Amino acid sequence: MSPSVSDSTIDELAEEVRRATNAENTTEAIKLALMHELERLQRQRSFEERNAEVMAMADALGATDPQFDLKRFSDEMWKGR
Secondary structure: OOOOOOOHHHHHHHHHHHHHHOOOOHHHHHHHHHHHHHHHHHHOOOHHHHHHHHHHHHHHHOOOOOOOOHHHHHHHHHOOO
């Protein structure tokens, strides 16, 4: 059964996708657009997943030095410039 949509905006978007993808017809264009959107959503990772990866990288660097003076380090780095 073919979907029936009576919305001029959707018609315009489907035609734009059809032209951009060289799809044979608007049905094929809609199919491609929906497939790509599903793929995009499946690739997305939650903030918690991405944050856990970053935190693991930070943990792998080791403990911080409580004696480290960032101001002095920065000043030394810029000396002579």
